[in-house]
Amino acid sequence: METAVTKTGTEDKTWGGGNQPLKVSYGKMMMWFFILSDALTFSGFLASYGFSRFKFIDSWPIADEVFNHFPFLHGVDAPMYYVALMTFILIFSSVTMVLAVDAGHHMKQKKVIFYMFLTIIGGAIFVGSQAWEWKNFIKGEYGAVETKGGQILQFVDGEGHRVGLKDIAIINTHKDRAQHERKNGIWFKKEGTLPTYTIEEIRAGFAKRKDLLIRTQTLTEKGQKTILSRTESLKRMQADAIGIVEGANLTHNEYGTPLFANFFFFITGFHGFHVFSGVIINIIIFINVILGTYERRKNYEMVEKVGLYWHFVDLVWVFVFTFFYLV
Amino acid sequence: MAHDTAHHESNIGRIWKVFILLSVVTIVEVILGIIKPAFLIETTLISMKLLNWIFIILTIYKAYYITWAFMHMEGETKGLRRSVVWTGIFLICYLIFILLTEGDYVYEVFKSGYVAWDF
Numbered sequence: 001m002e003t004a005v006t007k008t009g010t011e012d013k014t015w016g017g018g019n020q021p022l023k024v025s026y027g028k029m030m031m032w033f034f035i036l037s038d039a040l041t042f043s044g045f046l047a048s049y050g051f052s053r054f055k056f057i058d059s060w061p062i063a064d065e066v067f068n069h070f071p072f073l074h075g076v077d078a079p080m081y082y083v084a085l086m087t088f089i090l091i092f093s094s095v096t097m098v099l100a101v102d103a104g105h106h107m108k109q110k111k112v113i114f115y116m117f118l119t120i121i122g123g124a125i126f127v128g129s130q131a132w133e134w135k136n137f138i139k140g141e142y143g144a145v146e147t148k149g150g151q152i153l154q155f156v157d158g159e160g161h162r163v164g165l166k167d168i169a170i171i172n173t174h175k176d177r178a179q180h181e182r183k184n185g186i187w188f189k190k191e192g193t194l195p196t197y198t199i200e201e202i203r204a205g206f207a208k209r210k211d212l213l214i215r216t217q218t219l220t221e222k223g224q225k226t227i228l229s230r231t232e233s234l235k236r237m238q239a240d241a242i243g244i245v246e247g248a249n250l251t252h253n254e255y256g257t258p259l260f261a262n263f264f265f266f267i268t269g270f271h272g273f274h275v276f277s278g279v280i281i282n283i284i285i286f287i288n289v290i291l292g293t294y295e296r297r298k299n300y301e302m303v304e305k306v307g308l309y310w311h312f313v314d315l316v317w318v319f320v321f322t323f324f325y326l327v
Numbered sequence: 328m329a330h331d332t333a334h335h336e337s338n339i340g341r342i343w344k345v346f347i348l349l350s351v352v353t354i355v356e357v358i359l360g361i362i363k364p365a366f367l368i369e370t371t372l373i374s375m376k377l378l379n380w381i382f383i384i385l386t387i388y389k390a391y392y393i394t395w396a397f398m399h400m401e402g403e404t405k406g407l408r409r410s411v412v413w414t415g416i417f418l419i420c421y422l423i424f425i426l427l428t429e430g431d432y433v434y435e436v437f438k439s440g441y442v443a444w445d446f
Contacts, residue, residue, distance in 0.1 A: 021406060035411070036411050040419070043415075047423050048426060050423065051430040055433045055437070057434055080357055080361060081357075084354075088353065091350065094397055095342060095397075098396075101399075102342065105337075148446055149444055149445060151444075151445055307398075308398055315390055315393045318386055318389050318390055318393065319386060319390070326356055326360045326382045
């Protein structure tokens with residue numbers, strides 16, 4: 001690296017260049033400042049999540065009830081186990097990364113290759129898990145009813161267990177609601193996907209099943225959702241309910257306020273994008289290590305720099321995990 | 328930059344120790360999150376549940392170890408350490424204070440009931 005530097009004739013002066021007050025190379029220092037600015041971006045997201053949460057402090061969805069899936073365990077209530085597993089995978093891939101950096105300091109090419117390979121695998125598993133989590137969230141589980149004011153009403157039975165729309169609806173076979181398509185109208189506009197049931201079908205089913213009650217978004221003193229009495233439930237179904245929601249997107253969310261879904265998509269999405277780009281950068285460096293680039297260069301500092309980025313991704317996840325799933 | 332290879336003794340032992348520590352803290356967090364001890368939820372400190380304070384402190388504890396041990400911040404010069412850590416912490420604290428105060432204010436406005444929103 002030094003061979004390409006041209007002399008300026010001011011080397012002996014304090015500001016003449018050539019000295020490193022922070023005793024790190026330019027690349028590593030800039031990686032640190034990039035990480036600082038990226039940390040501020042993530043803090044902005046998490047702090048605005050906090051803002052929205054404080055704004056709706058008594059009606060925010062309960063994370064344990066939203067993220068309770070585990071692969072191959074259908075219908076089992078497994079709050080947080082999966083996301084805890086994901087956290088371990090990411091922490092472990094951080095460990096293999098730091099082991100790769102350590103092996104790099106000792107110029108052990110074979111070991112660097114092995115540990116970087118494990119890191120990349122860990123990262124890939126994490127991104128895949130994130131995708132699975134998104135799929136469950138978007139698909140939803142029980143479905144809910146939305147009111148005129150955009151409030152979400154969910155259904156529970158006498159014991160407080162959630163009841164899905166499919167167990168409530170009495171399907172009216174005489175009326176078949178046709179989906180409006182582009183080719184049918186004058187203005188070549190089509191409508192969005194039709195929900196599985198209509199609000200009338202849910203209303204009829206709800207009136208018939210006497211044990212059903214409505215659960216609103218409002219939290220009680222103990223931090224649980226408020227359950228209305230049967231008469232109140234019937235009243236709300238008649239007067240306020242206007243549509244049904246299955247799953248979540250950016251405007252409707254069966255778990256509660258749409259803001260929850262927006263922040264979920266945005267923050268975990270942005271983090272997932274970081275993991276993805278981290279995996280790509282890791283692969284590039286991994287190929288370089290195999291080709292022996294750093295062996296010829298006689299130092300493995302590039303592994304260290306990509307390692308810093310990778311640990312940062314882990315660091316952010318620690319905070320996302322806390323504020324999205326635990327608090 | 329040849330000096331990099333010269334004075335780095337292996338610290339594999341420390342890496343595994345930190346890994347175990349991070350794992351134990353995560354397991355404690357998950358267990359607390361699942362059982363949610365009643366007294367931790369009922370006690371509030373500075374308008375937040377004690378349980379949430381525990382989660383946040385444990386998270387910062389984990390973040391400290393990731394930065395110091397894995398990212399090797401402990402080995403950097405004082406100047407680099409302070410310019411990264413202090414800048415970040417100061418700005419983040421400021422942002423959190425401002426946004427949470429504002430969020431709480433908006434909540435009070437909603438609660439005072441001049442605008443109907445639950446219909």
